[in-house]
Amino acid sequence: MATTKTPDATRRSERSRRAIFDAALELVGEVGYDKLTIEGIAARAGVGKQTIYRWWPSKAAVLLDAFTAEAGDGEAELPDTGDLAADLKRVLRATxxxxxxxxFEAPYRALATAGANDPELSQQFxxxxxxxxxxxxxxxxxxxxxxGHIAEDVDVRIATEMLLGPFTQRWLMRSGPLTYEFTDTLVDLVMRAVTPR
Amino acid sequence: MATTKTPDATRRSERSRRAIFDAALELVGEVGYDKLTIEGIAARAGVGKQTIYRWWPSKAAVLLDAFTAEAGDGEAELPDTGDLAADLKRVLRATxxxxxxxxFEAPYRALATAGANDPELSQQFxxxxxxxxxxxxxxxxxxxxxxGHIAEDVDVRIATEMLLGPFTQRWLMRSGPLTYEFTDTLVDLVMRAVTPR
Incomplete structure (x- = not known):
C-alpha cells in the first residue's frame, strides 16, 4: 500500500533529522568516535533508536550525513572572482x-583522530x-x-596540499595559532610557487 | 657509601635500556598510547617494573627517550652542502x-593520534x-x-610548514602515497616560492 506523507509529517521528519545530526555532532565531540553509539545519539536527540536505524545503517553513516548537512552543498565550490589569491585568502579566513x-572543531577532531587510527574508517569516511x-x-x-594564472608545469593537487597541509597540521597538533595572518602568508607563498614567471 | 659501576654492570644497564626502548616502541604501536603501561613494557623487555621506575617517572618519559634514542642525536641538524634543494630532497627521501x-611508523602514529586527542600530551611530548x-x-x-638563497621577506617557519605539512597530512590521513616523486615535487615548488626573484 502506497503512503503519502502529509506536510506535517514531513516537517516532523525534518525536525528529527536535524535533532539527530545535532546530537551526533555534539556527542562525537564529547565522547570521541569509539564511544559514540546509535543509542546515545537517539537519547540525546529525543527519538527512538529505531528512527535512526530506519534512515542510517551505522553511526558512521549518520555522522557523514551530519557533517555534509552542516557544511552545506554550496561550499563544495570555491569562489572565482578571477583573483586567485583573494579568493583563496577569503576561503581560508572562513576556514x-x-x-x-x-x-565544529570538537566533532571534526574526534573524526580525524579516529580516522588516523583506523585505516578503514579513514578510507570510507x-x-x-x-x-x-x-x-x-x-x-x-x-x-x-x-x-594562464598558474604555470603549466604545476601539479595543482600538490599546490593544494601546500595550502591545506600546513593549516591542518597546525590545527591537529596544536603546533601553532590559526590566524588570518598565517593563512594570508601561506597564500602569498603558494602564489609565488605557482605563478608563471 | 659511594658505589662505582663495573664495566659489566654498565653494559647490563645499557642492554636493559635498549630492551626497554624496543619494548616501549613495539607496544605503543600494537596497543596504542592509552593502553600502554609501564607493567606491559617491563614484561615485554624482561625487566622488573622497578627498573623502569628507577630511570623514568612515566610512560611518556620512556617513550620520549626511546624516540630520541631511535632518531639519534645527529639528525637534529640538516646537511648543508650549499645546494638547498638537493639537501632538502635528500632528507625528505630518507624521511x-x-x-x-x-x-617506525606504528609507534609514531600511535603517539601522533594520542597527541591530537590529548592537548596536554601534545604540548609536553x-x-x-x-x-x-x-x-x-x-x-x-x-x-x-x-x-642569500632565500628571499628576505620569506617566513622560514611557514616555508618549513609548507614542506612538512603536506607530508605529515598524507601520512597521517593516508590520503596519498609517500614517494620520492612527491617529496621532490614538493621541494621544487617550495623552492620556487622562496627563491629570490
Missing amino acids: VDEFNDPK VIKLQDTGVQAYVNRLGKAKEA | VDEFNDPK VIKLQDTGVQAYVNRLGKAKEA
Whole structure:
C-alpha cells in the first residue's frame, strides 16, 4: 500500500533529522568516535533508536550525513572572482573561523583522530569528507591554470596540499595559532610557487 | 657509601635500556598510547617494573627517550652542502623511507593520534618531538636565507610548514602515497616560492 506523507509529517521528519545530526555532532565531540553509539545519539536527540536505524545503517553513516548537512552543498565550490589569491585568502579566513569554533572543531577532531587510527574508517569516511574540500581547491586551481594564472608545469593537487597541509597540521597538533595572518602568508607563498614567471 | 659501576654492570644497564626502548616502541604501536603501561613494557623487555621506575617517572618519559634514542642525536641538524634543494630532497627521501617502515611508523602514529586527542600530551611530548624536526628545517632555511638563497621577506617557519605539512597530512590521513616523486615535487615548488626573484 502506497503512503503519502502529509506536510506535517514531513516537517516532523525534518525536525528529527536535524535533532539527530545535532546530537551526533555534539556527542562525537564529547565522547570521541569509539564511544559514540546509535543509542546515545537517539537519547540525546529525543527519538527512538529505531528512527535512526530506519534512515542510517551505522553511526558512521549518520555522522557523514551530519557533517555534509552542516557544511552545506554550496561550499563544495570555491569562489572565482578571477583573483586567485583573494579568493583563496577569503576561503581560508572562513576556514580559520570554522576551526576556531568549538562546535565544529570538537566533532571534526574526534573524526580525524579516529580516522588516523583506523585505516578503514579513514578510507570510507574521513577521506571522503576531506576529499570534497581538497577537490574544491584542486578545481579552483585547475581553472586558474587554464586561465594562464598558474604555470603549466604545476601539479595543482600538490599546490593544494601546500595550502591545506600546513593549516591542518597546525590545527591537529596544536603546533601553532590559526590566524588570518598565517593563512594570508601561506597564500602569498603558494602564489609565488605557482605563478608563471 | 659511594658505589662505582663495573664495566659489566654498565653494559647490563645499557642492554636493559635498549630492551626497554624496543619494548616501549613495539607496544605503543600494537596497543596504542592509552593502553600502554609501564607493567606491559617491563614484561615485554624482561625487566622488573622497578627498573623502569628507577630511570623514568612515566610512560611518556620512556617513550620520549626511546624516540630520541631511535632518531639519534645527529639528525637534529640538516646537511648543508650549499645546494638547498638537493639537501632538502635528500632528507625528505630518507624521511619517506622511515615513514614507510612499519617499525617506525606504528609507534609514531600511535603517539601522533594520542597527541591530537590529548592537548596536554601534545604540548609536553608530541610537539617536543616534532619541534626537533621542524627546528632543523627552520635552521637550514635560515642559513640559506643568510646566504642569500632565500628571499628576505620569506617566513622560514611557514616555508618549513609548507614542506612538512603536506607530508605529515598524507601520512597521517593516508590520503596519498609517500614517494620520492612527491617529496621532490614538493621541494621544487617550495623552492620556487622562496627563491629570490
